Amino acid sequence: MNMETTIIIGGGHAGGEAALSLRQGGYAGRIVLICEEHGLPYQRPPLSKAFLLAPEPEASLIRPAANFSKADIEIASGIGVQTIDRQARSVTLSDGSRLSWDHLIIATGSRPRQLALPDPITAQPTNLHYLRNLTDAQRLKGALQPDKKLLIIGGGYIGLEVASAAQSLGLQVTIIEAQERILSRVTAPEVSAFYQQVHQAAGIQMLTGVQITTVNFSSDGTAIRSVTLQNGDELPTDVVLAGIGAIPETGLAESAGLEVDNGILVNEFCQTSDPAIYAIGDCSNHPSKAYQRRIRLESVPNAVEQARVAAQSINGSPKPYESIPWFWSDQYDLKLQMVGLSQGYDQVVIRGNPEERSFAAFYFANDKLIAADCVSRPSEFGMIRKLVQAGTTASSAAALANIDVALKDLL
Amino acid sequence: MKKWQCFFCAFIYDESLGLPDEGIAPGTPWEEVPEDWSCPECGAAKEDFAMVEMD
Numbered sequence: 401m402n403m404e405t406t407i408i409i410g411g412g413h414a415g416g417e418a419a420l421s422l423r424q425g426g427y428a429g430r431i432v433l434i435c436e437e438h439g440l441p442y443q444r445p446p447l448s449k450a451f452l453l454a455p456e457p458e459a460s461l462i463r464p465a466a467n468f469s470k471a472d473i474e475i476a477s478g479i480g481v482q483t484i485d486r487q488a489r490s491v492t493l494s495d496g497s498r499l500s501w502d503h504l505i506i507a508t509g510s511r512p513r514q515l516a517l518p519d520p521i522t523a524q525p526t527n528l529h530y531l532r533n534l535t536d537a538q539r540l541k542g543a544l545q546p547d548k549k550l551l552i553i554g555g556g557y558i559g560l561e562v563a564s565a566a567q568s569l570g571l572q573v574t575i576i577e578a579q580e581r582i583l584s585r586v587t588a589p590e591v592s593a594f595y596q597q598v599h600q601a602a603g604i605q606m607l608t609g610v611q612i613t614t615v616n617f618s619s620d621g622t623a624i625r626s627v628t629l630q631n632g633d634e635l636p637t638d639v640v641l642a643g644i645g646a647i648p649e650t651g652l653a654e655s656a657g658l659e660v661d662n663g664i665l666v667n668e669f670c671q672t673s674d675p676a677i678y679a680i681g682d683c684s685n686h687p688s689k690a691y692q693r694r695i696r697l698e699s700v701p702n703a704v705e706q707a708r709v710a711a712q713s714i715n716g717s718p719k720p721y722e723s724i725p726w727f728w729s730d731q732y733d734l735k736l737q738m739v740g741l742s743q744g745y746d747q748v749v750i751r752g753n754p755e756e757r758s759f760a761a762f763y764f765a766n767d768k769l770i771a772a773d774c775v776s777r778p779s780e781f782g783m784i785r786k787l788v789q790a791g792t793t794a795s796s797a798a799a800l801a802n803i804d805v806a807l808k809d810l811l
Numbered sequence: 812m813k814k815w816q817c818f819f820c821a822f823i824y825d826e827s828l829g830l831p832d833e834g835i836a837p838g839t840p841w842e843e844v845p846e847d848w849s850c851p852e853c854g855a856a857k858e859d860f861a862m863v864e865m866d
Binding site for chain 2: 700
């Protein structure tokens with residue numbers, strides 16, 4: 401019998417879910433999940449939060465091992481893919497072997513953007529960290545020792561979450577952000593200001609609108625000793641974390657001649673320019689019906705939902721990906737939950753009181769609710785997602801701002 | 812008693828334990844968890860949970 405094969409490249413949230421979802425949807429063929437890192441897909445969000453605080457941290461699996469074995473999913477662990485051959489419909493693996501496929505799912509994720517260092521450098525500084533995978537987190541965890549100076553470059557989620565953890569571990573933390581405010585790509589000034597104040601109140605030094613002009617090395621050249629800023633200030637440091645964005649892993653796709661432009665271009669069914677090849681999660685760039693433009697998202701919900709979309713297409717019951725993006729971030733005792741993309745908003749309405757550390761910000765554009773940030777109001781977030789999904793009109797703005805009005809009455 | 816897992820962050824709702832912090836008593840079956848309840852970990856909706864068999 402000639403059995404069909406689907407190969408999934410990448411064992412993150414997207415890859416793992418695609419494998420299970422394919423089988424759940426009735427796929428009868430062979431499913432091979434290629435995980436370049438050792439082991440089964442694990443939870444990445446805790447790596448910048450609980451993992452750093454745990455006395456003996458362990459990676460937690462996204463799904464128990466039994467789920468994969470029961471679903472008869474072959475796991476190729478610790479093996480990378482070197483090339484995709486579209487003519488022969490095969491991949492070449494790092495151990496030299498070849499595997500044929502009928503459908504291929506690329507779920508290669510993204511990698512941290514590297515800090516620009518003076519050229520030429522012989523080796524990566526020993527105290528420079530990035531945070532993407534379990535190995536990074538284990539290394540960073542080892543470096544977060546009490547009383548050390550931690551310099552965080554970049555005031556995005558990774559930087560702020562690690563700052564929160566490091567502060568409670570007793571480090572002296574400084575965050576430098578090139579933009580005028582933290583979280584500037586993802587939230588409104590009101591929410592940025594709130595988080596800036598929270599971090600400062602916790603004892604973190606926060607410098608915004610600053611550029612690094614020089615990275616100064618230790619005398620033996622192996623570690624970063626300090627950085628000099630545009631205004632001439634020098635910040636000494638023991639540990640450096642760069643959280644300055646992520647770059648989609650598109651190398652394999654590009655070499656195979658697939659269309660790539662800030663991510664592997666896919667249609668609403670997560671199909672690339674080769675319809676037998678799908679791309680899902682951080683590495684893919686999809687058309688958003690809600691925002692009328694192409695977007696690339698770095699989030700667990702996007703990874704998991706796109707995995708399901710690709711699996712449904714392969715199983716012959718295609719459904720377009722039309723979800724409104726949503727995200728979450730834990731800092732200190734605060735839970736930040738976001739839905740929608742707020743870029744281009746022309747009106748913002750606040751529900752609750754930032755001073756009580758519990759509020760929501762609603763963003764409108766052209767009289768339509770396009771996004772919301774929700775700080776420590778988890779019981780309302782489900783309803784807020786529905787309101788954004790429904791494109792609630794600005795006529796509800798006054799009611800949204802009134803905490804005595806139940807959100808479900810506005811739907 | 813069953814367990815239900817969040818589709819996104821893998822948080823587990825265990826019917827035998829409930830979520831006393833949120834006023835959901837131990838032994839509360841999934842059907843009786845309020846429809847507007849959301850995942851305490853990531854904020855996913857109740858409909859984003861699936862029943863799981865745990866080892």
